[in-house]
Amino acid sequence: MGTQVNEMSEHIxxxxxxxxxxxxxxxxxxxEGYDVVSAENGAEALRYLHTGARPCLILLDLMMPVMDGWTxxxxxxxxxxxxAIPVVVMTAAGxxxxxxxxxxxxxxxxxxMDTVVGVVQEHCPDGAS
Amino acid sequence: MSPPEHAEGIVPNTAPDSNGGRSLFDLLxxxxxxxxxxxxxxxxxxxxxxxxxxxxxxxxxxxxxxxxYACFFTEEDRxxxxxxxxxxxxxxxxxxxxxxxxVRKDGTTFWAGVVVTALFDQRRKLQGYAKITxxxxxxxxxxxxxxxxxxxxxxxVRAEQYERETRRSRDELDLILRSIAEGVTVQDxxxxxxxxxxxxxxxxxxxxxxxxxxxxxxEILTRFEMSREDGTPFPTGQLPGRMAFQGLASSTAIKxxxxxxxxxxxxxxxxxxxVDAAGKIEFSVSIFREFTEQRRTEQAWRFLAEASATLGSxxxxxxxxxxxxxxxxxxxxxxxxxxxxxxxxxxRQLAVAHSNPAKLELxxxxxxxxxxxxxxxxxxxxxxxxPELLPEITEAMIVAxxxxxxxxxxxxxxxxxxxxxxxxxxxxxxxxxxxFVTAESGRRYGQEDMxxxxxxxxxxxxxxxxxxxxxxxxxxxxxxDNFMSIASHELRTPLSALTILMTSLSRAANQDRLxxxxxxxxxxxxxxxxxxxxxxTRLVDRLxxxxxxxxxxxxxxxxRVDLAEVTREAISRMEDAAxxxxxxxxxxxxxxxxxxxxxxxLDQVVTNLLTNAVKYGGGTxxxxxxxxxxxxxxxxxxxxxxxGIAAEHQERVFGQFERASSPNSPGMGLGLWIxxxxxxxxxxxxxxxxxxGHGACFTVExxxxxxxxxxxxxxxxxxxxxxxxxxxx
Numbered sequence: 031m032g033t034q035v036n037e038m039s040e041h042i043x044x045x046x047x048x049x050x051x052x053x054x055x056x057x058x059x060x061x062e063g064y065d066v067v068s069a070e071n072g073a074e075a076l077r078y079l080h081t082g083a084r085p086c087l088i089l090l091d092l093m094m095p096v097m098d099g100w101t102x103x104x105x106x107x108x109x110x111x112x113x114a115i116p117v118v119v120m121t122a123a124g125x126x127x128x129x130x131x132x133x134x135x136x137x138x139x140x141x142x143m144d145t146v147v148g149v150v151q152e153h154c155p156d157g158a159s
Numbered sequence: 160m161s162p163p164e165h166a167e168g169i170v171p172n173t174a175p176d177s178n179g180g181r182s183l184f185d186l187l188x189x190x191x192x193x194x195x196x197x198x199x200x201x202x203x204x205x206x207x208x209x210x211x212x213x214x215x216x217x218x219x220x221x222x223x224x225x226x227x228y229a230c231f232f233t234e235e236d237r238x239x240x241x242x243x244x245x246x247x248x249x250x251x252x253x254x255x256x257x258x259x260x261x262v263r264k265d266g267t268t269f270w271a272g273v274v275v276t277a278l279f280d281q282r283r284k285l286q287g288y289a290k291i292t293x294x295x296x297x298x299x300x301x302x303x304x305x306x307x308x309x310x311x312x313x314x315x316v317r318a319e320q321y322e323r324e325t326r327r328s329r330d331e332l333d334l335i336l337r338s339i340a341e342g343v344t345v346q347d348x349x350x351x352x353x354x355x356x357x358x359x360x361x362x363x364x365x366x367x368x369x370x371x372x373x374x375x376x377x378e379i380l381t382r383f384e385m386s387r388e389d390g391t392p393f394p395t396g397q398l399p400g401r402m403a404f405q406g407l408a409s410s411t412a413i414k415x416x417x418x419x420x421x422x423x424x425x426x427x428x429x430x431x432x433x434v435d436a437a438g439k440i441e442f443s444v445s446i447f448r449e450f451t452e453q454r455r456t457e458q459a460w461r462f463l464a465e466a467s468a469t470l471g472s473x474x475x476x477x478x479x480x481x482x483x484x485x486x487x488x489x490x491x492x493x494x495x496x497x498x499x500x501x502x503x504x505x506x507r508q509l510a511v512a513h514s515n516p517a518k519l520e521l522x523x524x525x526x527x528x529x530x531x532x533x534x535x536x537x538x539x540x541x542x543x544x545x546p547e548l549l550p551e552i553t554e555a556m557i558v559a560x561x562x563x564x565x566x567x568x569x570x571x572x573x574x575x576x577x578x579x580x581x582x583x584x585x586x587x588x589x590x591x592x593x594x595f596v597t598a599e600s601g602r603r604y605g606q607e608d609m610x611x612x613x614x615x616x617x618x619x620x621x622x623x624x625x626x627x628x629x630x631x632x633x634x635x636x637x638x639x640d641n642f643m644s645i646a647s648h649e650l651r652t653p654l655s656a657l658t659i660l661m662t663s664l665s666r667a668a669n670q671d672r673l674x675x676x677x678x679x680x681x682x683x684x685x686x687x688x689x690x691x692x693x694x695x696t697r698l699v700d701r702l703x704x705x706x707x708x709x710x711x712x713x714x715x716x717x718x719r720v721d722l723a724e725v726t727r728e729a730i731s732r733m734e735d736a737a738x739x740x741x742x743x744x745x746x747x748x749x750x751x752x753x754x755x756x757x758x759x760x761l762d763q764v765v766t767n768l769l770t771n772a773v774k775y776g777g778g779t780x781x782x783x784x785x786x787x788x789x790x791x792x793x794x795x796x797x798x799x800x801x802x803g804i805a806a807e808h809q810e811r812v813f814g815q816f817e818r819a820s821s822p823n824s825p826g827m828g829l830g831l832w833i834x835x836x837x838x839x840x841x842x843x844x845x846x847x848x849x850x851x852g853h854g855a856c857f858t859v860e861x862x863x864x865x866x867x868x869x870x871x872x873x874x875x876x877x878x879x880x881x882x883x884x885x886x887x888x
Binding site for chain 1: 644647648649651652653654655656657658659660662663665666667672675676684687690691694774775777
């Protein structure tokens with residue numbers, strides 16, 4: 031789990047197994063003024079959510095070891111406490127595979143920060159400090 | 160009536176003597192007994208009578224003299240006026256002579272030779288008639304007998320000749336009817352067979368015409384079944400032989416199946432009625448013209464066409480060959496089996512077909528108890544690659560081929576008669592064999608059947624080759640597509656980090672927020688960006704390497720290499736990544752680990768194994784050991800304590816583009832494949848020991864010097880589809 035934040039305040043959860051992408055995204059969003067928490071795979075992200083944390087947005091990668099994005103999303107949807115949290119998928123997988131996950135939006139890698147920031151602003155209006 | 164007197168004017172040439180005044184001549188006439196000599200007067204009344212007349216005609220003189228001579232004639236002649244006519248003729252011509260029937264006193268008749276002479280006096284006045292009659296009955300009888308005997312003889316000769324000729328022509332006809340190829344039967348109005356030749360008898364399931372003729376009519380029909388061309392039963396009432404009795408000549412094609420032997424024969428049957436002079440139907444003559452061979456040829460070609468269509472219809476050649484075996488039965492064989500060569504050199508029976516399920520069971524039992532040995536026909540055909548024909552399976556052959564008495568008994572029961580075995584040759588190598596065998600149909604295979612069977616096998620082989628080529632091509636396409644998607648993902652990930660870094664910095668610069676980062680923050684980000692470009696370069700290099708490794712020959716630049724050294728360097732390069740994954744890498748060197756290897760390839764082996772362990776060890780400690788593996792090998796072991804790999808995935812871990820655990824795991828699935836290719840090229844081996852939940856240990860063993868220190872190594876290209884990989888590229 032990266033970056034300690036107040037779990038009750040508005041923050042973004044990034045679930046991404048690739049260290050470089052994860053770190054770059056955390057750095058970029060923090061530079062934009064957001065609080066960010068990151069997880070290396072779906073299992074880790076679920077553990078975090080089960081602590082009661084409620085991020086304003088989850089940026090989710092799909093292809094990950096241990097628990098992939100699809101499984102994570104399905105598990106989330108079966109939990110009424112979590113199912114309402116907005117999820118934006120970021121993937122390098124083709125459009126066909128990405129379409130099989132239920133998400134608010136799918137972003138295709140490589141990610142442009144303008145696009146990411148636009149999405150984040152939509153879901154976390156109070157986040158940028 | 161007075162005694163006869165000499166006719167007036169007639170002068171006897173003998174003078175009266177001492178014989179009572181009678182002349183010698185009178186005495187002669189009187190006493191001649193062989194001739195009846197008498198005189199009748201002009202009115203036909205008898206005037207003299209000698210003893211010859213009395214003896215011949217039975218009348219005494221006193222009874223007959225004065226009576227009309229007409230009493231000697233038969234009633235018929237008298238009615239016809241013959242007595243008068245004869246006298247008139249004698250009178251006119253002086254003399255009349257004839258032979259004819261005369262009547263005695265007792266009413267019996269005799270054959271008489273008669274001479275009547277008219278007696279005239281000197282003035283040519285008729286005085287009467289002299290009649291001389293001789294009894295010719297004996298002579299006549301002898302003559303009649305002789306004639307009759309002659310006639311009888313002639314008749315007999317003629318009759319004999321006629322009979323001889325009739326018999327000869329009947330024998331000839333019989334011989335012709337018996338020896339013609341067509342079957343002939345003749346039935347009388349009651350339906351009884353009055354003639355049958357052997358050909359017809361054989362068709363109906365009899366050994367000979369004699370056997371058929373001595374069999375009751377009702378039983379004859381129980382010997383065989385008849386069916387039409389479409390296979391439906393043929394009703395007895397519609398047989399042309401039966402129709403002929405309704406005055407109809409007809410012709411039809413019928414299949415005769417003999418119930419006892421199962422022998423099947425095709426015949427055109429035609430029949431016509433034979434009508435007598437009164438127009439009544441006396442016989443029906445049926446002709447059976449067999450066309451079994453033509454029908455078999457026709458069926459064989461139809462089979463070839465259908466089998467070819469089947470062979471081309473599917474890529475599942477095992478299923479296809481099974482269907483072909485089923486198609487062959489019963490059209491061209493009673494049995495058909497397909498055997499394929501198993502990897503261990505034994506024969507695997509892919510299919511066996513017979514129309515009777517009970518017999519199939521027998522065949523399976525046979526196969527289980529007595530699998531084909533090296534001497535069997537099937538193996539011989541497989542070895543030689545040429546088809547074999549056994550036109551006639553004799554009992555002696557069966558005895559020779561079956562040392563086990565139980566097997567022999569079973570073989571004899573099966574009644575195998577003829578066989579053809581043809582090879583399946585795929586990619587120029589023996590693949591299997593197809594056996595066609597006849598039994599109950601009684602069919603004998605010939606050269607033509609062997610040619611047909613071989614053609615089927617050739618087409619079957621071609622279908623197998625095509626199916627294989629297609630499957631391989633499809634697998635290659637799948638692998639390529641899979642690879643493209645993985646490669647795209649792998650390239651996009653560092654590209655994504657790079658793009659985020661750059662666009663983030665660009666946004667900060669545009670919004671004058673760079674100051675927040677400070678010089679150190681800026682340097683950190685630029686270093687990260689540089690690492691991403693390095694990673695991208697490495698990925699592109701690896702993709703190019705894969706295409707080189709996929710080709711058959713891998714070039715090795717051999718040099719003296721210390722594996723411990725190479726490992727140490729790789730670990731130091733990995734430490735950063737390992738620590739980020741919270742793994743610790745420990746190296747143990749158990750002894751010298753020097754050999755002749757390709758240094759850069761060996762570095763790939765170690766790096767890939769370490770990357771794999773870091774990635775899948777899930778932060779657990781990683782143990783690496785290097786040391787000698789006596790007698791002449793060096794061993795490298797990389798062990799993690801991660802979740803491990805399930806047994807069912809272990810075998811496939813070294814395949815191309817495959818990853819264990821989940822298809823959604825990142826990585827191109829090439830790392831372990833590349834490792835195994837390099838290890839193979841060095842003449843070494845790689846293995847995996849793992850249990851789910853207890854980590855994984857990869858062991859590489861390399862010969863100190865690859866075989867004769869080859870500069871290049873031949874490695875089979877691995878395009879296996881189903882191998883699962885565990886690693887990222």
